[in-house]
Amino acid sequence: AQTVTQSQPEMSVQEAETVTLSCTYDTSESDYYLFWYKQPPSRQMILVIRQEAYKQQNATENRFSVNFQKAAKSFSLKISDSQLGDAAMYFCAYRSARGSGGGADGLTFGKGTHLIIQP
């Protein structure tokens, strides 16, 4: 079974600064997806960024980027120019790419990191 570990229960960063959230995972599979989700107090799960394991290039989405180290099974999220609206719980998640259309399996989540933005 796959596991996802987020070792930082809480992180704090000054507005406009850069912060990195850590995530490691364990799997015996070679093809999979990794995700970062944001959950604000509204509890809506918002997809921040996705990485396909077969791609060596790190995914980026505007101020959000990842450092994907497949051999080390590490998947950190970097948030640049932090904004007050970035304050939320951040969850790292894993999903196998097996099955029809890659959607056969649900997500395995880490325990989350609470990100605080200091004004």
Place this chain on the structure above:
Amino acid sequence: SAVISQKPSRDICQRGTSLTIQCQVDSQVTMMFWYRQQPGQSLTLIATANQGSEATYESGFVIDKFPISRPNLTFSTLTVSNMSPEDSSIYLCSVVDRTGRAFFGQGTRLTVV
């Protein structure tokens, strides 16, 4: 991307009763997923609902407690049966699009008293 409508958004229920949560998707999807998020915790997969077949439950979750229906490719329901205070959680439905991205409904915050 997929747009998911989930309802109710919240409910307060008496112990021993049941609550059915509905999830409607704006496009046809093969798989729908149901998750539970206990207070202050992460999300845990309850079951996978495939249209036309019985749902597949994860370890620790059983059909008698969490019956699921999947009558068509855009709709699913999860029932929380014979509720106890330990069932107080947020319940979320999710779908995966063709690019492999997972999208979630707004969640149902359930409080059992």
